[in-house]
Structure formats: C-alpha cells, structure tokens
Amino acid sequence: MQALTCEQVRRVDEIAIRDYQMPGIVLMENAGRGAAEIIHSLCPDATALVLCGRGNNGGDGYVIARHLQILGHEVSILAVCAVDELSGDAKVNAVIADAAGIEIEVIEEKANQEGTSLAMKLGKTNCIIDGLLGTGAKPPLRGIYAALVSAANESDAMRIALDIPTGLDGDTGEVIGEAFRADHTMTFVAPKVGFQQKNADEFVGVVHVVGIGVPTKLIRELDLPNNELGLPKN
Ligand SMILES: NC(=O)C1=CN([C@@H]2O[C@H](COP(=O)(O)OP(=O)(O)OC[C@H]3O[C@@H](n4cnc5c(N)ncnc54)[C@H](O)[C@@H]3O)[C@@H](O)[C@H]2O)[C@@H](O)CC1
Ligand SMILES: [K+]
Secondary structure, eight states: OOOBOHHHHHHHHHHHTTTOOOOOHHHHHHHHHHHHHHHHHHTTTTTEEEOSSSSSSHHHHHHHHHHHHHTTOOOEESSHHHOGGGGGGHHHHHHHHHHTOOOOOOOOGGGGOOOHHHHHHTOSSSEEESSSTTOOOOOOOOOHHHHHHHHHSOOEEEEEESSSOOOOTTTTTBBBBBOOOOOEEEEESBGGGGSGGGGHHHHHHHEEEEOOOOOOOHHHSSSSTOOTTTTOOO
16 A cells, blocks of 8 residues: 555545544544554553553544453553543543543653653553554654653563654654654554655554545545555546
C-alpha cells in the first residue's frame, strides 16, 4: 500500500465524518479494536501499559486498553491529563475505560523531574503502547511527553506505537530530540510517507496498517496523483 502524508490521512477522517456521516467515534473504535487484535496476536501474554496523550491518539489508546482487557490482558493506563480535561471522542473513550475499571493514573508535569519514578512505573509491564501523539503532533516534544518517551525507550518491554511513533515526524521521518522506538507500529488508514526515510526504520519497527472502516469509494475519490493507494480503479 502506498504511503500518505499526515494531512492526507487527516483528510480521509474529515471526509468520512463530513460527507459519509460516519461518527468519529466509530472510526476510533475501528482503529482501536483493529490495533488491539494485532497486539494480542503479537503479545498474547502482555501485561500492557497504555500511554495516553490529550488528543485522539490518546483516544485510540483508551479504546485499545478496553479491548485488551476484553481479550484477557492485565492493562493499565498512564495519562498526561485527567479524564475531565479531555474532549470529544477521546473523552468518551476515557470515561468508558474508567467505568470498565481500568486503572488510569494521571502523570503530573512535575514527574518530569523524577526520571527514576517514571522508569519504575514503566518497569512493571512487558508491553508499552504509545498513544501519546499522532498526526496532530507539532515537534519538538514538550514537557511530560518527552520524559515518557525517554522512560519507555529505556524499558525492556515490547514497544508498540499507535499511528506514528511519538517524536517522529510522520511526513519527513525527522526526529528532533527523542522519539519512541517502536518494535511495532499500528498505523491507521495507510503508512505515512516519513516511514520510508532510512532513519525512520529504527523508530517504526514492523509497520502494520489498520483500516478504520472508511468506504473504499472514499479512498478512491481522494485527489491523489496516480491513485496513490494502489486501489483498482473500477
Ligand atoms: N476521527 C479521527 O479523526 C480519527 C483519529 N484517529 C487518531 O487521532 C490522531 C490524531 O488526533 P489529534 O488530531 O487529536 O492529534 P494528536 O492526538 O496527535 O495530538 C494532539 C494533541 O497533542 C498536543 N501536542 C501536539 N504536539 C505536541 C508536542 N510536540 N508536545 C506535546 N504536546 C503536543 C496538542 O496540543 C494536542 O493536545 C491520529 O494520529 C489517530 O491516532 C483515529 O482514532 C482514527 C479516527
Ligand atoms: K503515537
């Protein structure tokens, strides 16, 4: 499958929501459920820790936590903000995860200074899932995001990135400072063009493309030169 820019993938989401009347929460559910099923097959004994940011990448993380729990995994969440501070689809899924009894610990900005305690929190798991930042990221990493990525990279656990490894520019493959070093990346809709850069390999690991349920017609009608997604034209 051909790679797309972050902007092109965001356009897929927008068109699905606006013109195809697909609720954003359905797209997020498809993304999260699809990713959770692959994570389960890769790591059937995972005791998972999901790192959740403030945006919809974090929203995917809350969905994945719920589906991993359904699949029998022990799972907990380390979030950069409280559920009340979230909005939209991410908030809905955080509320559901909370109601499902999944432990959600909010990591305060001051923990930025406490590298050892972050490393200890991340040390209790054998599978760290990066739901910190996706296509809405504006480098470089700020505050607690940078500290969480550093601590995750020091862990012996399997590392799994959602959509884009946090800190990697999905369009250029550049890393300013540090980026999450994933063993596997669950990327939504299509691989991102930045993944094709040579230096990106050590951050993306094995790339798995997860569909979010948008109609093939939508993808076909995107204004992409040479039908970039490589779909049949009829
Ligand atoms: N309906 C949709 O739009 C869908 C979105 N999806 C997910 O949503 C993601 C995009 O979500 P968003 O647009 O909310 O963006 P993100 O979740 O990537 O990030 C947005 C948040 O990160 C903060 N931020 C940006 N750069 C930062 C930096 N360098 N340091 C610290 N904080 C930073 C912003 O202030 C904002 O709060 C996709 O990558 C994908 O994972 C999927 O759920 C599929 C459906
Ligand atoms: K991510």
